[in-house]
Amino acid sequence: MKNIVEIKGLTKKYSSKVALNNINLNIEKGKVVGILGPNGSGKTTLIKILAGLLRQTSGEVLIDGRSIGVYTKSIVSYLPDRSFLYKWMKIEDAMNLYKDFYSDFDEEKFNELLSFMKLERNMKIDALSKGMHEKLNLSLVLARNSKLYILDEPIGGVDPVARDQIIDAIINNYNEESSMIITTHLVRDMESILDEVVFLKEGNIVLTGSAEALREERGKQIDDIYKEVFGE
């Protein structure tokens, strides 16, 4: 199967602090990959490099066979872990911004996502709750017809009902032509949608593999393996 992401010997340092240490990782087309680790493990750094927001210190990162740049940004749809919309906007303005920026933005898909999330076009961004905000951001990101979706903590800090809706939206929008990378430390909620898992600890990959194979080998859920890897 074809790899959508190929990472070889990736290192990122912030002055003297090593955030990512010699990471090697391939992600196949059609896979949903969970990058798991506590805060400060390097998840967001890794994702920002893939999204083209940070440059690596050394190593090679290819998406769809190309180095990070204009092309890769055009095929990567990225959900940051914090809000990126202006307060004065209405949902409609946010949609237009996305439409202008991304030629792969699918307005019909966006409308479906909005109604699934029970959001309305004329709602003001300012007036949205945290959960609604997250649902809107995810709708914008999933409405693009991209090859790679990168979701940074998509269910962080939202209530359980919103969490379920977000997970449903992710599953409904899965297609075998694109891949997804999802970072999370809320493993229990996410584990049934992950094909592969990557455990990141202090900038190193300490464990990686197919989620089902790990469950089978260890006779444990990913959530329990997580506690084992990161617990004291």
Place this chain on the structure above:
Amino acid sequence: MDFNDNLPIYMQIMNLIKSKMASGEISGGDKLPSVRELSKELKVNPNTIQRAYQELEREELVFTQRGMGTFATEDMEVIKSLKRKMARELVNRFFMEMKKLGFSIDEVKSIVFEWIEREDGE
């Protein structure tokens, strides 16, 4: 459905479908939900559902018709032997747990007979 068992999720889904076939909730020849439908319903990665269907097909419990979907086997013998196998597994588990609790075979026997008599009486 909660996948809190320590089995791989595809096996938990196989077991779910097997028990529906054994109980008759899914009867021979019935169409199973599509991979996508079941994935949405159970909130599980479609690739995992696909894997469960493939394994069920290998065990000849379901068959796929191109472009039509996946169907429960029409072979009643297969369903019968599935039921027997599931019953054996249940009994095994029951006896193992009873042994763990320190019951002798004779004690288990009398507990089971008592239970049957009570059920019959009702």
